[in-house]
Amino acid sequence: xxxxxxxxxxxxxxxxxxxxxxxxxxxxxxxxxxxxxxxxxxxxxxxxxxxxxxxxxxxxxxxxxxxxxxxxxxxxxxxxxxxxxxxxxxxxxxxxxxxxxxxxxxxxxxxx
Amino acid sequence: xxxxxxxxxxxxxxxxxxxxxxxxxxxxxxxxxxxxxxxxxxxxxxxxxxxxxxxxxxxxxxxxxxxxxxxxxxxxxxxxxxxxxxxxxxxxxxxxxxxxxxxxxxxxxxxxxx
Numbered sequence: 757x758x759x760x761x762x763x764x765x766x767x768x769x770x771x772x773x774x775x776x777x778x779x780x781x782x783x784x785x786x787x788x789x790x791x792x793x794x795x796x797x798x799x800x801x802x803x804x805x806x807x808x809x810x811x812x813x814x815x816x817x818x819x820x821x822x823x824x825x826x827x828x829x830x831x832x833x834x835x836x837x838x839x840x841x842x843x844x845x846x847x848x849x850x851x852x853x854x855x856x857x858x859x860x861x862x863x864x865x866x867x868x
Numbered sequence: 869x870x871x872x873x874x875x876x877x878x879x880x881x882x883x884x885x886x887x888x889x890x891x892x893x894x895x896x897x898x899x900x901x902x903x904x905x906x907x908x909x910x911x912x913x914x915x916x917x918x919x920x921x922x923x924x925x926x927x928x929x930x931x932x933x934x935x936x937x938x939x940x941x942x943x944x945x946x947x948x949x950x951x952x953x954x955x956x957x958x959x960x961x962x963x964x965x966x967x968x969x970x971x972x973x974x975x976x977x978x979x980x981x982x
Contacts, residue, residue: 799872799958799973800911843910856971857927858903858911
């Protein structure tokens with residue numbers, strides 16, 4: 757599975773959009789991009805995933821560049837409850853088993 | 869549904885003791901896995917299972933054993949605890965191995981080995 761690179765930390769003002777980047781320049785054609793977040797030592801929580809089209813759900817939007825080498829997770833109206841570590845993961849639809857590998861993630865701080 | 873449950877929530881062991889961390893899911897998921905998370909670090913995969921009776925090693929399997937006798941349960945055994953195994957342990961499950969489904973995590977077990 758491809759490796760991802762994320763900034764170690766970011767901050768955002770409450771009520772503004774939080775844009776979290778992820779670089780996955782070695783991604784291959786059958787690999788999906790996943791985003792999870794972990795709020796203060798709780799278990800990680802799934803946010804969204806996509807292959808090549810942009811995706812949106814009730815939590816966030818995922819923008820994947822045309823060459824698929826990077827993506828951005830967008831939290832449209834960040835709140836204090838969005839303070840968490842955000843993990844970007846890529847994995848193949850053909851990968852065996854539960855080999856989802858987490859990196860170090862981005863620590864997002866929302867300031868009032 | 870209770871989702872993924874883990875017991876105990878907290879545990880303190882002495883070096884050399886053994887114990888089993890319990891994990892159960894009620895979503896009839898085929899895939900289950902165990903991760904550990906050290907302070908300030910991301911999650912590292914210990915062991916995983918693609919179905920009852922089938923397990924395999926992850927990134928950091930040494931010092932841990934697993935078994936999967938039922939779909940619901942996936943216990944993690946520490947054979948002889950060491951201080952280096954002090955960590956937070958998360959169990960996770962998902963429906964199957966395709967990339968089309970999300971992984972659900974339990975609340976974690978905080979283990980301290982003295």
